[in-house]
Amino acid sequence: DQQVKQNSPSLSVQEGRISILNCDYTNSMFDYFLWYKKYPAEGPTFLISISSIKDKNEDGRFTVFLNKSAKHLSLHIVPSQPGDSAVYFCATQPQNYGGSQGNLIFGKGTKLSVKP
C-alpha cells in the first residue's frame, strides 16, 4: 500500500508560468514532508521541506503547502524555468523512533518539463 502518492507522472509548463506538483499521503504519523529533484544520471537533491506543524514554507521560487485535513502536499514553482525540468519526488520522514534518520518514504515522482 502506497503511503505517498504522486498521481501525475508528468507535467508540462511554459517558461515563466507556475508549476504545481501534487502529493497525497495516507498516514498522519509523519514528522516532515520533503521535495527532492532528480536529473538523469544524478542522485536526488533536496529542494525544500515542511514540518507537519506548519502549513507553508517558502524558499525563493519554491513554496510548499501542507493541507493536513486533506492529507495533501503541493509544491509551487514560480516562475518556472527550463532548468527546473527534472523528476520531482515527494517524500516523508516518519516520526523519529529509535533515532532513525534515513527511512524516507518516496512517491513515484512527477516529471516536470518546462518549455522555453
Place this chain on the structure above:
Amino acid sequence: KAGVTQTPRYLIKTRGQQVTLSCSPISGHRSVSWYQQTPGQGLQFLFEYFSETQRNKGNFPGRFSGRQFSNSRSEMNVSTLELGDSALYLCASSLVASGGYNEQFFGPGTRLTVL
C-alpha cells in the same frame, strides 16, 4: 567538500551471482542509507546504518544485506541475484542531530543490470 560517491557506477551480472556495491559518505556524516529505484516501484528504502549498526530496515528479502565500517563507508550486498533486482541503487548520507529534519545527500547511484 566532496559529495557522496558510489562505486561502481554501472554493473552487469547474471542471475544467481552476488554483487557488492560501495558508498563513501560526505566527510563527517555518520548515517548512511540505501535505496532501490525501479520504474515500477519508485524509490524504496533498503536500510540505514549508523555507527556500524543497522538502525532501520525496509521491506526487502534477506538476500539484501549491508554493513558500515568505522570510517562510515558502507557496502551493500545482494546474493543470488534475480532479474527483478535490476535497478538503480542509491546511497545517501546525513549528519545526525537531534530534532528537525536532517537532509540526506544522495550519491549518483549504481546502475545494476541482471541478465
